[in-house]
Amino acid sequence: xxxxxxxxxxxxxxxxxxxxxxxxxxxxxxxxxxxxxxxxxxxxxxxxxxxxxxxxxxxxxxxxxxxxxxxxxxxxxxxxxxxxxxxxxxxxxxxxxxxxxxxxxxxxxxxxxxxxxxxxxxxxxxxxxxxxxxxxxxxxxxxxxxxxxxxxxxxxxxxxxxxxxxxxxxxxxxxxxxxxxxxxxxxxxxxxxxxxxxxxxxxxxxxxxxxxxxxxxxxxxxxxxxxxxxxxxxxxxxxxxxxxxxxxxxxxxxxxxxxxxxxxxxxx
Amino acid sequence: xxxxxxxxxxxxxxxxxxxxxxxxxxxxxxxxxxxxxxxxxxxxxxxxxxxxxxxxxxxxxxxxxxxxxxxxxxxxxxxxxxxxxxxxxxxxxxxxxxxxxxxxxxxxxxxxxxxxxxxxxxxxxxxxxxxxxxxxxxxxxxxxxxxxxxxxxxxxxxxxxxxxxxxxxxxxxxxxxxxxxxxxxxxxxxxxxxxxxxxxxxxxxxxxxxxx
Numbered sequence: 001x002x003x004x005x006x007x008x009x010x011x012x013x014x015x016x017x018x019x020x021x022x023x024x025x026x027x028x029x030x031x032x033x034x035x036x037x038x039x040x041x042x043x044x045x046x047x048x049x050x051x052x053x054x055x056x057x058x059x060x061x062x063x064x065x066x067x068x069x070x071x072x073x074x075x076x077x078x079x080x081x082x083x084x085x086x087x088x089x090x091x092x093x094x095x096x097x098x099x100x101x102x103x104x105x106x107x108x109x110x111x112x113x114x115x116x117x118x119x120x121x122x123x124x125x126x127x128x129x130x131x132x133x134x135x136x137x138x139x140x141x142x143x144x145x146x147x148x149x150x151x152x153x154x155x156x157x158x159x160x161x162x163x164x165x166x167x168x169x170x171x172x173x174x175x176x177x178x179x180x181x182x183x184x185x186x187x188x189x190x191x192x193x194x195x196x197x198x199x200x201x202x203x204x205x206x207x208x209x210x211x212x213x214x215x216x217x218x219x220x221x222x223x224x225x226x227x228x229x230x231x232x233x234x235x236x237x238x239x240x241x242x243x244x245x246x247x248x249x250x251x252x253x254x255x256x257x258x259x260x261x262x263x264x265x266x267x268x
Numbered sequence: 269x270x271x272x273x274x275x276x277x278x279x280x281x282x283x284x285x286x287x288x289x290x291x292x293x294x295x296x297x298x299x300x301x302x303x304x305x306x307x308x309x310x311x312x313x314x315x316x317x318x319x320x321x322x323x324x325x326x327x328x329x330x331x332x333x334x335x336x337x338x339x340x341x342x343x344x345x346x347x348x349x350x351x352x353x354x355x356x357x358x359x360x361x362x363x364x365x366x367x368x369x370x371x372x373x374x375x376x377x378x379x380x381x382x383x384x385x386x387x388x389x390x391x392x393x394x395x396x397x398x399x400x401x402x403x404x405x406x407x408x409x410x411x412x413x414x415x416x417x418x419x420x421x422x423x424x425x426x427x428x429x430x431x432x433x434x435x436x437x438x439x440x441x442x443x444x445x446x447x448x449x450x451x452x453x454x455x456x457x458x459x460x461x462x463x464x465x466x467x468x469x470x471x472x473x474x475x476x477x478x479x480x
Contacts, residue, residue, distance in 0.1 A: 120330075120333070120334075121334075124330055124334045127273075127373075128273055128275070128276065128330075148307070148308075150276075150277050150302075150307075150329075150330065151275070152273070152275075152276045152277065152328070152329075152330035153330035153333070153334060154277045154300075154328070154329030154330035154333055155333065156300065156307065156308040156311065158308060158310070167305075168305065
């Protein structure tokens with residue numbers, strides 16, 4: 001009888017029972033690094049503005065104080081990612097590769113709807129187990145487009161969107177201030193304010209504001225556009241003067257000569 | 269039958285479709301929820317799967333979008349493969365096959381409505397289990413339970429197009445007021461042989477009803 005072949009793709013759930021038993025015994029499961037996160041996007045008169053905070057958490061600890069959540073998809077398209085950091089990173093990288101090949105195949109600039117379809121069909125196939133919650137924005141031949149994509153594979157097309165744990169705080173800013181035909185400065189300011197609403201009112205979001213402005217034929221990636229959480233200058237100098245610590249042997253350690261005992265037998 | 273998984277986006281929903289001589293009127297609310305948060309307050313749940321065939325989606329947003337995309341793909345190919353336009357029955361059959369074969373994995377309640385040369389106007393309903401029901405009018409979604417009485421009382425066969433539009437508008441509006449998972453604006457589509465007319469009824473223009 002031939003041995004049962006393991007599927008080469010997809011998830012393996014073999015260890016689920018074992019993990020449950022371990023938790024029952026008192027072990028704690030390892031936490032995936034999540035981007036607690038506030039990510040936003042809006043459409044303004046000339047294109048798209050995307051924004052994100054820069055805090056990555058592992059449980060209640062900040063794993064990365066300045067991570068990049070705005071991922072490159074194509075020269076005219078960027079994607080903000082919330083949820084499991086590894087999932088957003090790898091999913092956007094994969095679709096970015098697929099888009100590059102697709103663009104070469106068709107001889108045309110990638111369209112936002114193409115990226116959206118690739119992402120949603122991939123995530124739907126994995127039934128939500130890939131925890132990627134994305135804000136996709138770009139400018140193609142048909143104009144500026146903004147989508148949200150949930151881990152289970154549903155998408156919404158809207159003029160302004162927020163995702164992540166800080167999305168409610170950020171949405172309050174958009175719902176009170178967004179209107180059609182915003183200028184570039186207004187758009188950037190609104191995105192910055194929305195992200196800061198998330199940073200200061202949501203525990204899962206923090207640190208700095210990244211902004212990305214996408215217009216026809218041009219992208220401005222404004223890394224750390226605002227840094228509202230700079231560490232204040234330390235009040236004192238905490239260096240110790242040389243000689244503070246006494247030590248007994250100032251000379252470097254001497255080599256021991258090989259005499260004691262027999263050498264290890266290393267012959268095969 | 270699959271339940272919505274935690275965190276999955278739900279089309280809480282009120283959807284309905286009514287048949288009249290020469291066409292159909294489909295209507296829906298515009299609310300999509302994740303738990304208690306409204307992820308999209310202006311959703312379009314009336315999805316075109318072919319030129320004169322629309323579906324109303326309720327249940328899981330991801331599941332219904334995926335299923336509708338697959339059916340739209342098959343219908344796009346149908347004309348080239350069969351030499352004639354697909355009928356609403358064909359569309360409904362495709363939906364049924366997907367919904368029934370995958371009943372344990374999907375959470376989708378769909379109403380298919382449209383116009384074709386063979387039958388004229390038709391309305392089909394496919395609830396959660398994947399059964400198919402051809403009806404003169406159909407209701408679906410969590411908000412539909414609140415308006416069965418109203419609809420049973422006020423529906424008449426052979427209503428005109430305008431009467432159907434009023435009927436759908438009134439019914440969906442009543443459901444939206446009573447169902448927490450339904451709300452926003454009312455989206456309507458009137459599908460006839462000649463064209464598809466999309467209508468939007470915003471909150472301030474909802475039909476009059478007792479609001480306390």
